[in-house]
Amino acid sequence: MATHTITTQWGEIPENADDLALVQGGAFRTFRCECGIPLPTRVxxxxxxxxxxxxxxCLGSADDEVVPGFVRRCAACAATGRRNVQLVWELAHSEAEQVITLGLVRGLxxxxxxPFRLSEVADATRMALGLPVGRLPVGPRVRDLLRELEAAGELVMLxxxxxxxxxxxxxxYKDPQWQRVPEPS
Ligand SMILES: [Zn+2]
Ligand SMILES: [Zn+2]
Structure with missing residues (x-):
């Protein structure tokens, strides 16, 4: 049986590269599989x-190389590299979106x-909902909502x-810190 280890190589990254395409779009990379099937594009x-x-x-590597030389664990598949884990985790993400609401986080x-840290609000959210650690991706969802409150001017990042x-x-940011913006009196 052929093995399907997919590897990614970086190409030339121009000085003025589009950062979004670089970080999220899979641009400036080429892909190969050990089985030899042509993989001309990210798709x-x-x-x-x-x-x-x-x-x-992460194409099975369990790593997410954001820019050349900077690697973090793949968040999509809980660093397992497996598609079935990724699918379970995708469901967990949408469940987290439903149960962790903007109103809940604003109240917490x-x-x-x-000042408070992302991890403190994530812990408070787990407590409020009675969620065990690792059951839902609480941190990423809470971070998105805190950034929403920041964009709305209710919080400021410190x-x-x-x-x-x-x-x-x-x-x-690893565990960023915010503070509430006082209501104008
Ligand atoms: Zn293959
Ligand atoms: Zn992955």
Whole structure:
């Protein structure tokens, strides 16, 4: 039986590369599978990953190389590289979207008088919903909602990014900290 280890190589990344295409779009990369099937595009590589029960985000590698040399664990498949785990996790993501609402998170944030971290709000959310750790992707959902409240002007982020991957345009935060914006009196 052929093995289907899909590998990704970086191509030349121009100085003025489109950051979104670079980080999320799978641009500036080429793909190969050990079985020799041609994989001319990211879409072809994802299709081949599906056919061989591998995660379509990390193509089975369990790693997510955001920019050359910076690797993090694949969040889509809980770093297993497997398509069936990815599908279960996708369902869990949509369940998290339904049960963890903006109103819930806003109410929890109201309980903090000073600065608070993403992990603290995630813990408070698990407590409020009685969720065991690892049951739902609470952290990513809570982060999205906190960023929504930030965009609406209700919160302000206090943290500087932990990693500048391409200058200030592609940055990563590990456990960012926010504070509520006081109501104008
Ligand atoms: Zn293959
Ligand atoms: Zn994956």
């Amino acid at each position: 072809a590589a994802e299709l081949h990953a599906t056919e061989t029960n591998q995660c379509t985000a 944030v109201d309980g903090f008088t000073g 943290s500087a990014p932990d990693e500048l991957l391409r200058g200030p345009s592609v940055v990563l």
